[in-house]
Amino acid sequence: MSASTATAVLHPPEDAAEQQRSSAARETAIPSIPDRGRRLSDKLGKLCQSLTLDLKQTVHARRRRNLPVYDFGLGETKGFLSPIIKDGAFQAVSREDTFYTHPAGLPEARRAVLKWLSLTGVYSEENVVISGGAKQCLLNTFMALCDQGDVVLLASCPWVSYAPLAHCVGALPQVVRPEQPTLSLKTTAVDLERAIRANPRSRLFLLNNPCNPTGQLYSAAEQSALLEVCVRNKIFFVLDRLYWRIVYNGAFPEPVLNDRTLPWLIQIDGLSKNFRRTGGLRAGWSVAPADISAAMTNLQSHHSSGASTLTQKVVTAALNADYDDEMVRDLDSKRKAVEKLAGKIPLIRALPTQGAFYSFWDVRSAVGKKTPDGKVLASGDDVARYLLDSHGIVTAPGSGFMEAGFLRLSFHIPMHEIRGGLEAAARAFAALV
Ligand code: PLP
Numbered sequence: 326m327s328a329s330t331a332t333a334v335l336h337p338p339e340d341a342a343e344q345q346r347s348s349a350a351r352e353t354a355i356p357s358i359p360d361r362g363r364r365l366s367d368k369l370g371k372l373c374q375s376l377t378l379d380l381k382q383t384v385h386a387r388r389r390r391n392l393p394v395y396d397f398g399l400g401e402t403k404g405f406l407s408p409i410i411k412d413g414a415f416q417a418v419s420r421e422d423t424f425y426t427h428p429a430g431l432p433e434a435r436r437a438v439l440k441w442l443s444l445t446g447v448y449s450e451e452n453v454v455i456s457g458g459a460k461q462c463l464l465n466t467f468m469a470l471c472d473q474g475d476v477v478l479l480a481s482c483p484w485v486s487y488a489p490l491a492h493c494v495g496a497l498p499q500v501v502r503p504e505q506p507t508l509s510l511k512t513t514a515v516d517l518e519r520a521i522r523a524n525p526r527s528r529l530f531l532l533n534n535p536c537n538p539t540g541q542l543y544s545a546a547e548q549s550a551l552l553e554v555c556v557r558n559k560i561f562f563v564l565d566r567l568y569w570r571i572v573y574n575g576a577f578p579e580p581v582l583n584d585r586t587l588p589w590l591i592q593i594d595g596l597s598k599n600f601r602r603t604g605g606l607r608a609g610w611s612v613a614p615a616d617i618s619a620a621m622t623n624l625q626s627h628h629s630s631g632a633s634t635l636t637q638k639v640v641t642a643a644l645n646a647d648y649d650d651e652m653v654r655d656l657d658s659k660r661k662a663v664e665k666l667a668g669k670i671p672l673i674r675a676l677p678t679q680g681a682f683y684s685f686w687d688v689r690s691a692v693g694k695k696t697p698d699g700k701v702l703a704s705g706d707d708v709a710r711y712l713l714d715s716h717g718i719v720t721a722p723g724s725g726f727m728e729a730g731f732l733r734l735s736f737h738i739p740m741h742e743i744r745g746g747l748e749a750a751a752r753a754f755a756a757l758v
């Protein structure tokens with residue numbers, strides 16, 4: 326039963342004109358009565374589980390059935406936890422540091438974030454909000470900035486959860502695709518300017534640099550040009566820099582900080598990618614103008630009371646220590662191995678990885694080909710399914726990143742699994758006709 330029928334049944338109108346008048350009055354004055362049988366909100370009713378977390382379940386299911394698995398699926402950092410992180414956790418427990426904290430986080434944790442990002446002196450504690458992962462920072466950001474119907478502009482190949490999180494706050498995600506497609510699939514300042522003009526309700530532009538899934542790094546000039554467009558148009562530039570330590574040649578391009586840019590810049594980062602085995606610790610942080618951080622803090626004071634105290638102690642320990650780039654060096658050798666092996670695989674073109682730990686493959690030349698058992702691969706998703714079913718190669722299909730015809734492979738896995746998986750992939754693609 327719709328809201329208006331429900332009310333009409335309660336108050337039968339005398340004639341059609343009266344019906345119209347009373348229905349108009351109802352629309353404005355009386356809050357609509359929800360369908361009694363309705364279970365979920367429009368915002369969450371269409372939400373599916375995160376594609377990449379789903380892949381983890383696929384891997385577990387295959388392992389349980391003793392089926393072969395080459396797990397290039399979930400982008401999770403592996404290996405051993407650093408002794409500094411372990412010690413931070415042990416000490417917090419042994420000192421019983423388990424009280425509620427300030428909803429924005431412990432002051433020492435917020436100071437550690439500023440130190441880690443070399444932002445001490447530019448920002449103060451009131452600009453930092455510690456959350457339960459970068460995901461929560463993103464939701465805080467969207468909640469703080471967007472009203473129903475506002476537009477969230479996403480750089481091309483957006484990470485899987487950006488659009489669902491925008492939908493959760495009633496905003497409309499729009500991918501800013503490059504007008505001139507290039508090998509790197511990057512969004513340019515010209516593309517962004519055009520998108521803002523086409524979407525007057527744009528509130529923010531979200532860039533992930535280095536980019537998951539493409540492994541591309543926007544240069545200082547490219548990033549500055551995008552930031553400049555945002556500042557000029559008075560929209561927020563949200564920089565998700567979650568993989569910023571994992572850059573292979575050169576360094577992460579820090580955003581330009583000055584009186585013009587600071588009011589429009591929000592940076593999001595976390596523990597999950599730059600350290601080993603830290604995804605499940607659920608720690609992220611945002612650095613934003615004070616009014617935006619205050620709004621996020623108010624929100625956190627209601628929805629979570631902030632991040633877990635133990636995690637915040639771990640964050641403080643990890644970020645105050647000197648960064649050990651052992652993992653980055655290990656990933657660099659894996660990146661080189663992936664590039665060499667991928668170069669021998671027919672029908673694919675791998676983008677050269679510049680940052681993060683993903684190899685992004687254009688598999689459009691395999692679409693339309695037939696598998697050995699006679700099935701035609703109709704899409705990039707079909708290619709991913711074929712690799713999984715035929716050889717146990719788990720990949721994340723590009724459709725999850727709004728770029729059908731591509732596959733993302735996470736190479737944060739042991740070298741022997743990389744070699745075995747990519748040799749199997751070479752056989753799988755060679756078998757297509
Ligand atoms: N942003 C990007 C680009 C990511 O790849 C991820 C996780 O994969 C997140 C945000 C969320 O990170 P977290 O696990 O810290 O919530």
